[in-house]
Amino acid sequence: MDVQADIRPTFATLKAGLDVRAGGRIVASCSEAFSTGFVTLDQALAGGFPRGLLATLEGPPSSGRTALLAGVLAQATRSGLAAIVDDGTLYPPDLERAGVRLDRVLIAQARTMLEISRCADILLRSRSFAVVAMPAAPLRATVWSRLCGLAQKSGTVLIALGTQAGTELAYFASTRVRCAIERVLWSGGSGVLCELDGYEVGAHVLKHRRAAPGAVARVRIARECNGAPLRGERAVAPAPRPLQVAQAVS
Amino acid sequence: MLLCVHLPAFGLAVARRENSAISPDEPAVLADKPDRGRVIELDPNARRLGARAGQTVLQARAAAGGVHVLVHDAAHSRAVWSDMLDALDAVSPLVDDSGEGTAYLEMRGVDGGEQTWIARAKRALHGFNLPVRVACGPNKFVARARTYAPDGCIERLPVEVLQIDPRAVERLHLLGVRTLDDLAKLPHGPFVRRFGKAAAQWHDWARGIDPAPLRPRAHEVQIDAAVYGEGTAAQEEQIFFALRILADRVCSDLQRAGRAATLVRTTFECENGDVREIETGFAQATAEPRTMLDVMRAKLEGTTFDSPVTGLRLQAMRLEEWGTPATLFGQHQADPQALAVALARLHAATGAVAQRARVRPAAQLEGRFFYSPFEVAACHPEVSRSARTRGADKGPAPQLRLLAVREIDVTMRGNAPATVGARAVLDCAGPWRVDDGWFESPVMRDEFDVLLDDGMLCRIYRQGEHWYLRGAYD
Numbered sequence: 276m277d278v279q280a281d282i283r284p285t286f287a288t289l290k291a292g293l294d295v296r297a298g299g300r301i302v303a304s305c306s307e308a309f310s311t312g313f314v315t316l317d318q319a320l321a322g323g324f325p326r327g328l329l330a331t332l333e334g335p336p337s338s339g340r341t342a343l344l345a346g347v348l349a350q351a352t353r354s355g356l357a358a359i360v361d362d363g364t365l366y367p368p369d370l371e372r373a374g375v376r377l378d379r380v381l382i383a384q385a386r387t388m389l390e391i392s393r394c395a396d397i398l399l400r401s402r403s404f405a406v407v408a409m410p411a412a413p414l415r416a417t418v419w420s421r422l423c424g425l426a427q428k429s430g431t432v433l434i435a436l437g438t439q440a441g442t443e444l445a446y447f448a449s450t451r452v453r454c455a456i457e458r459v460l461w462s463g464g465s466g467v468l469c470e471l472d473g474y475e476v477g478a479h480v481l482k483h484r485r486a487a488p489g490a491v492a493r494v495r496i497a498r499e500c501n502g503a504p505l506r507g508e509r510a511v512a513p514a515p516r517p518l519q520v521a522q523a524v525s
Numbered sequence: 526m527l528l529c530v531h532l533p534a535f536g537l538a539v540a541r542r543e544n545s546a547i548s549p550d551e552p553a554v555l556a557d558k559p560d561r562g563r564v565i566e567l568d569p570n571a572r573r574l575g576a577r578a579g580q581t582v583l584q585a586r587a588a589a590g591g592v593h594v595l596v597h598d599a600a601h602s603r604a605v606w607s608d609m610l611d612a613l614d615a616v617s618p619l620v621d622d623s624g625e626g627t628a629y630l631e632m633r634g635v636d637g638g639e640q641t642w643i644a645r646a647k648r649a650l651h652g653f654n655l656p657v658r659v660a661c662g663p664n665k666f667v668a669r670a671r672t673y674a675p676d677g678c679i680e681r682l683p684v685e686v687l688q689i690d691p692r693a694v695e696r697l698h699l700l701g702v703r704t705l706d707d708l709a710k711l712p713h714g715p716f717v718r719r720f721g722k723a724a725a726q727w728h729d730w731a732r733g734i735d736p737a738p739l740r741p742r743a744h745e746v747q748i749d750a751a752v753y754g755e756g757t758a759a760q761e762e763q764i765f766f767a768l769r770i771l772a773d774r775v776c777s778d779l780q781r782a783g784r785a786a787t788l789v790r791t792t793f794e795c796e797n798g799d800v801r802e803i804e805t806g807f808a809q810a811t812a813e814p815r816t817m818l819d820v821m822r823a824k825l826e827g828t829t830f831d832s833p834v835t836g837l838r839l840q841a842m843r844l845e846e847w848g849t850p851a852t853l854f855g856q857h858q859a860d861p862q863a864l865a866v867a868l869a870r871l872h873a874a875t876g877a878v879a880q881r882a883r884v885r886p887a888a889q890l891e892g893r894f895f896y897s898p899f900e901v902a903a904c905h906p907e908v909s910r911s912a913r914t915r916g917a918d919k920g921p922a923p924q925l926r927l928l929a930v931r932e933i934d935v936t937m938r939g940n941a942p943a944t945v946g947a948r949a950v951l952d953c954a955g956p957w958r959v960d961d962g963w964f965e966s967p968v969m970r971d972e973f974d975v976l977l978d979d980g981m982l983c984r985i986y987r988q989g990e991h992w993y994l995r996g997a998y999d
Contacts, residue, residue, distance in 0.1 A: 336997045337980055341926055345921070345922070349919075356864075364926040365882070365926070366925040366926060367884060369924045374920060377882045377883065378881060381881065382880045382881060384875065398871075403867060456980060456982065459952070466956075467957070471974045473921070474998070
């Protein structure tokens with residue numbers, strides 16, 4: 276009796292169920308992952324942000340988290356609706372430039388913590404949005420718990436943006452990504468001729484409930500003209516921020 | 526068979542009725558404003574004296590000495606006309622409101638003959654004390670024209686009865702066409718070629734042809750529910766319990782009528798005789814009891830009454846047609862009903878309507894976008910391929926976050942910033958001159974994108990001698 280021949284189909288089935296996109300690491304198959312719109316980040320997150328769970332994009336101002344969020348929103352608004360709980364810092368023209376369809380983005384203005392939590396609650400309850408983005412306000416654990424429950428019921432990706440996740444948020448978040456700008460890309464000459472072309476964001480997966488954490492992805496956020504980069508590009512490295520390089524994926 | 530109720534120069538007739546000092550034979554004109562107004566309606570006597578519609582009041586007075594000038598009260602006229610239409614409901618169940626002063630009634634199946642119907646209509650409008658003309662006809666135009674022809678023959682009526690552009694009437698007169706009979710005798714093709722497309726309709730009318738259908742006016746629906754004489758409610762839970770019952774009843778009626786409310790009025794009657802009315806608006810029309818109750822709860826939060834509530838009334842107002850668009854909902858497509866509920870709840874929670882952003886070209890950063898209310902109807906995902914791939918040509922782009930504008934200390938080296946606050950500038954781009962609003966409030970500033978040594982990448986600008994931080998790239 277050829278045991279190997281018998282178990283071969285079983286292995287084949289198992290292999291098909293595994294997701295090998297995460298750089299060869301074995302992770303749970305996640306068909307419910309929501310693509311971030313960036314290949315390297317999708318690889319680091321084993322397919323993207325998990326649907327129905329809370330994710331955080333953390334980092335100080337000028338860390339590239341909004342650019343990553345714009346990618347997620349662009350994906351979401353291709354076929355559905357997205358919502359943003361805005362604390363007044365949103366700049367829609369850049370979102371549109373990133374491919375976000377603004378007519379499919381609901382913007383709820385909220386200034387206080389209470390308003391932020393209520394808006395997020397209402398948006399999640401409606402079950403109408405693929406992605407809901409909100410500021411990472413220091414809310415109580417019970418509030419995060421409720422929001423997580425609502426996100427799970429509606430299958431919505433709830434993304435909290437902030438400098439640093441508090442203890443409660445860090446506990447309830449299923450995915451935590453820390454962002455930092457590693458390289459700033461300028462184009463043109465100097466002075467008036469110089470233009471901010473974009474930047475490279477290092478995204479460090481601090482926590483992932485469905486895959487191994489610790490992966491790092493480099494995402495290039497740059498204005499491009501018809502798919503070709505602007506000429507005269509030069510890079511300037513700001514203060515060093517230690518980050519591991521993402522594993523190469525064949 | 527249609528019955529036409531016609532009041533020529535309705536606004537003037539109403540104004541004349543209110544001003545009893547003017548006798549019916551005296552010439553009068555109706556102006557839109559008391560001073561510097563223009564004549565909008567006039568009676569035949571004033572016309573005979575030389576007054577014309579469109580003249581200023583001064584010109585009308587100069588042209589027709591001794592003419593009375595009355596001022597148009599649009600709200601009053603509308604109210605009178607609405608009352609007249611209500612009175613006409615007693616004559617026929619189908620009343621077509623064709624604007625103030627003209628209504629058509631469908632008389633097929635109504636008991637009696639032409640003379641009986643005319644007498645009934647006149648009797649119904651007798652109390653309004655206005656000069657009403659009533660006549661019957663097979664279609665709208667003939668019915669209206671017959672109000673000017675006591676014998677029922679419209680052939681001899683002047684072409685002015687067509688109510689067309691006076692210049693066209695003048696041209697017809699120059700051609701010797703003075704009556705409908707003259708007009709009807711003209712060959713259709715050449716006449717239309719000479720006077721344009723609209724002339725085809727005039728020619729049809731002159732021959733007694735009018736295909737315009739009767740459009741019965743919609744009757745106003747009043748939906749409300751009340752609880753009185755069932756004890757007193759001194760606690761919040763009791764009031765909300767009663768409100769829940771009323772909301773259920775009202776929404777049930779709304780759904781049955783195919784309507785949804787954008788506003789509800791809640792009337793509280795207290796034991797001490799106080800009556801308080803609270804109006805609650807919804808961002809989107811709703812006929813869902815839960816939504817209605819949630820929004821009302823949010824609105825009533827913090828409201829106190831001096832004594833127990835003895836009576837409660839809930840009235841649905843500003844009714845709109847309700848219905849779910851029949852679309853093939855995909856996996857990612859939102860349910861418009863759920864979305865409408867979310868919008869209403871957001872409105873109640875934040876006091877502001879949920880918005881969508883729109884982009885427009887402008888010199889200043891702040892002017893390059895604006896917000897407008899988020900609409901359920903406008904966000905239906907399109908299924909066309911072009912719509913799906915619309916954003917495909919766009920890619921990742923640096924994202925600016927607008928910060929609260931604050932003044933900063935900047936030192937310059939040459940034409941570029943060297944330090945921002947305590948931070949050194951590693952690299953910068955700019956300046957880009959913004960020169961805007963020269964016609965009202967001039968804004969002239971130089972903007973820079975700077976990279977600081979702590980990794981901050983921000984947009985700053987110089988206005989006059991001062992520097993400001995506008996935003997940070999994130």
